[in-house]
Amino acid sequence: MRSRRRTPYFLTFIIAWICFGIVGFLAGYYLHPLFNSDTPEIAIDENEKLPYNDYLHLDEYKENTESEPSDTPVTSYEDSIGTDTKVVFRTLFTSCQSIRDDVIEPLEEIIGLKEGGFRSFAEANFTDWQIVRFSKDEVILFRRKEQICPNHFFVSEQDGFIAIFRFNEAGERILIEKTSLPISVLPAIDQEKLKRGILLNTRDEVNSLLEDYSS
Template identity: 25%
Template sequence: MKKNRFLIILTISVGLFLLSFSLSYQLITNKSEDNKIAKIENNKLENDDKNVEIIKEEEKVSPNTIIEQRILYKECGDLIVTNQTPSTDIINMTKEKYENYLTNKKPFLRVISFSSNKIVTWGEKEHLCNKHFIIGEEDGKIAVFKIGEDGERLLHKIFVDYPVELLMELDRDEIKKGIRVDSEEELSDVLENFIS
């Protein structure tokens, strides 16, 4: 009886050993086949990636693009920021074409950022911005000048009843040089001193 038990246990043990061995062998061979298949698929994907051409659409000016123009006026230190929509002649321009356009039309400006949603430009000018006035002389009379786009003085108003000759010499010299004022309120105050 003891021998029978021993033989049964031995037979079951050998059977289990053989079964586990064959299962392990199948798992290992399946894994290596899976690895081979995975390598073949990866190589195929890599080759496909080499043949894929990536197309990136180039940014262009659209009718909805906002153009932000920042100009620093060095004489007064003012930074004027304006937003505008593009004119029809620059719609569909790429960044490079727009930069060439600026070089020809507004050489003092340069592009800081460019996208189809918003373009930001920067420029500097050596003169006053158009927020200022100059009190000066025109035809021997006290006059007020506005500042033009290129810093030129544009005649705004002449006080025909107030000749410069009637002023004291110090005031006359200041008027001939031009007195810069920075707002309409300041303009009224300074004019009051000369024409009252």
């Protein structure tokens, strides 16, 4: 009686290895995303999105900043005169090149006025003045006067004697003192100076000049 042949061991091993390889290939194809043709969808959590809400009002912010530039001039049409606003009337006296500031409290009629309204008021009430500054803190009106200001003393001669004068608001000379010093005793150059007049700033300067002439 003939015995049946057994399958060689190496053939069994080859078959098992081939089967294992096929199973591994199929498992990898269906489980690994690199072998799939469709792009996987990735869910994004709402909290992980870019902070787009921070930019929703950017246009509104730009409009506000552009309408109010950083280089706004000191004179601003938004300013208005208040009870604490300083109103300055500044006069340049061209004959002596002196500047005088007269500061007043704002009139009741101008409180609350903005620049346009105040300009209209000034044109009607301060015809000789020009507005050179307008703000809520200070308003300056300016004018020139072709005369000597009242702050000076004027030493000249009257009836042959040294005399001391001041000036009024109209620029007219007002005699305040006539000395007993005749100009005839002075050198010719000093007599000419006195006839033209000598402008001095203080009473001390006047007294010093008189002492020189009397010595």
